[in-house]
Amino acid sequence: MIHLGENTRSTIISKGISAGFAHNTYRGLVRIGPNAEGARNYTRCDSLLIGDKCGAHTFPVIESANETAIIEHEATTSKISDDQIFYCLQRGLSVQDAVNLIVNGFCKEIIQELPLEFAVEAKKLLEVSLEGSVG
Amino acid sequence: MESRQTRYPILEIRQLHAEVEGKTILHGINLTVYPGEVHAIMGPNGSGKSTLAGVLVGHPAYRVLKGEVIFCGRNLLELKPEERAREGLFLAFQYPVELPGVSTMSFLRAALNQIRHHRGLDELDPTEFISLLREKAAKLDLDENILKRSVNEGFSGGERKRNEILQMAVLEPKLAILDEPDSGLDIDALKLVASNLASLRRPDSAQLIITHYQRLLSYIEPDYVHVLVDGRIVISGDKSLAHELEQKGYGWVTGTPSI
Numbered sequence: 518m519i520h521l522g523e524n525t526r527s528t529i530i531s532k533g534i535s536a537g538f539a540h541n542t543y544r545g546l547v548r549i550g551p552n553a554e555g556a557r558n559y560t561r562c563d564s565l566l567i568g569d570k571c572g573a574h575t576f577p578v579i580e581s582a583n584e585t586a587i588i589e590h591e592a593t594t595s596k597i598s599d600d601q602i603f604y605c606l607q608r609g610l611s612v613q614d615a616v617n618l619i620v621n622g623f624c625k626e627i628i629q630e631l632p633l634e635f636a637v638e639a640k641k642l643l644e645v646s647l648e649g650s651v652g
Numbered sequence: 653m654e655s656r657q658t659r660y661p662i663l664e665i666r667q668l669h670a671e672v673e674g675k676t677i678l679h680g681i682n683l684t685v686y687p688g689e690v691h692a693i694m695g696p697n698g699s700g701k702s703t704l705a706g707v708l709v710g711h712p713a714y715r716v717l718k719g720e721v722i723f724c725g726r727n728l729l730e731l732k733p734e735e736r737a738r739e740g741l742f743l744a745f746q747y748p749v750e751l752p753g754v755s756t757m758s759f760l761r762a763a764l765n766q767i768r769h770h771r772g773l774d775e776l777d778p779t780e781f782i783s784l785l786r787e788k789a790a791k792l793d794l795d796e797n798i799l800k801r802s803v804n805e806g807f808s809g810g811e812r813k814r815n816e817i818l819q820m821a822v823l824e825p826k827l828a829i830l831d832e833p834d835s836g837l838d839i840d841a842l843k844l845v846a847s848n849l850a851s852l853r854r855p856d857s858a859q860l861i862i863t864h865y866q867r868l869l870s871y872i873e874p875d876y877v878h879v880l881v882d883g884r885i886v887i888s889g890d891k892s893l894a895h896e897l898e899q900k901g902y903g904w905v906t907g908t909p910s911i
Binding site for chain 1: 709711712732733734737738742743745748749750751752753754755758759760762763766767770802819823
């Protein structure tokens with residue numbers, strides 16, 4: 518994200534899901550140019566882990582050449598817990614249903630910004646690629 | 653309960669022994685629950701009340717050593733947790749977990765449709781489901797806002813307990829087990845939970861309420877009260893037993909003086 522003009526604003530939201538032995542890495546550059554008075558950036562990296570052999574990493578890079586800029590970075594990591602899965606099972610859902618619900622909940626913020634056709638495809642893609650990841 | 657002998661029980665537990673992490677907690681539980689009944693299970697801390705609930709719903713932390721459990725004519729212990737739920741067994745958890753980003757509405761619709769599918773009923777579409785959910789929430793005097801929020805996320809203790817009861821109302825189980833539905837509630841929330849539970853009493857289903865204190869039972873009026881001590885039911889009676897326990901303490905049934 519490169520800020521050149523005055524009072525420019527930007528938001529970066531990254532959602533990463535790791536299952537099995539996967540490692541997910543976020544690398545992001547936020548650069549504020551010398552003329553970007555009052556520039557504003559907010560960055561958030563959320564990671565969801567499925568299983569105990571995967572990982573998530575975040576490497577944010579911030580280069581600011583203007584001291585009036587405000588730049589924020591937040592990162593969270595959460596894990597689908599056995600208790601969450603069991604809670605869903607006790608309501609009659611399968612393990613796969615439970616994972617899909619929790620993953621969709623995690624991605625909702627992003628998916629709801631997509632046009633409807635893409636959103637439907639994205640949800641299906643998530644379900645297919647996570648099949649058998651817990652069990 | 654004069655017609656008790658002429659009907660089939662919902663739940664029959666015979667000589668149930670179970671352990672958690674290699675330690676035997678249940679030492680031979682016997683309990684029979686018929687349709688329409690409300691049973692209360694009381695007992696001191698560590699007596700095995702929550703273990704019993706966990707074993708019945710098939711929580712992986714517990715292992716059955718001996719005994720059998722028949723639920724509506726089926727061998728319950730052979731079924732997977734989700735199959736038990738679909739057969740009509742429901743647990744209101746003592747500590748319901750949060751499911752961030754998963755709205756109560758979509759969670760409950762997915763659950764209800766699985767159960768309906770299992771029973772050979774058509775799935776409900778979102779519009780039908782929302783009107784059902786609104787109706788149930790209104791009957792329990794529950795704020796509709798709870799339905800749009802993520803399951804249990806940022807809920808107060810009382811909201812969590814009442815959300816469990818809403819789920820029970822929507823899923824209409826044959827047997828609902830309530831694990832300390834009164835813990836952590838103030839007196840007003842307690843009365844509300846009790847009246848919600850009373851309103852869900854039905855002639856074709858049963859409730860098994862696990863509680864530490866008599867307070868909840870004075871509003872609920874159970875048909876039977878059982879006292880669990882060291883993994884065994886040591887005494888059973890009607891609701892007057894709960895009052896007697898309140899006065900005399902658990903020492904009265906365990907044989908040790910209460911402090």
